[in-house]
Amino acid sequence: MKKATQRIIERLPELEERIxxxxxxxxxxxTLEGLDQIQxxxxxxxxxxxxxxxxxxxxxxxxxxxxxxxxxxxxELIAEDFFEGSIxx
Numbered sequence: 001m002k003k004a005t006q007r008i009i010e011r012l013p014e015l016e017e018r019i020x021x022x023x024x025x026x027x028x029x030x031t032l033e034g035l036d037q038i039q040x041x042x043x044x045x046x047x048x049x050x051x052x053x054x055x056x057x058x059x060x061x062x063x064x065x066x067x068x069x070x071x072x073x074x075x076e077l078i079a080e081d082f083f084e085g086s087i088x089x
Contacts, residue, residue, distance in 0.1 A: 004081040005046045011073065012042055019046050041065040045074060049081050 001019075009016045015035075022031055027047035032040045041062065048057040062074050 002049050002081060003084060004077040005049045007077060007080070008042050008046050012039060015039060015043055015046070018043055019050075022047055022050070037065050038070055041070075041074070045077065049077070 005019060009019060018031055018035075022043075027044055032043060035043060044061075045057070062071060066074055
């Protein structure tokens with residue numbers, strides 16, 4: 001599990017089971033069921049980090065879904081993922 005994903009779990013521990021459940025699989029609507037917008041956004045971001053999603057992630061989604069501290073945290077995670085061992089760059 002990548003460090004950025006671990007930081008999501010530290011901040012949103014209620015997502016831990018779902019993140020472990022999606023390892024190797026795609027995030028599906030069922031995986032996202034019952035989550036609020038912040039939780040859903042960070043679960044999708046974890047899917048991206050762990051390589052379970054296509055290699056696309058739309059930053060506009062973050063702007064529509066998050067604000068203030070949550071948006072800043074998401075961008076910190078993206079920077080961490082891209083610059084610390086990611087093959088995405």
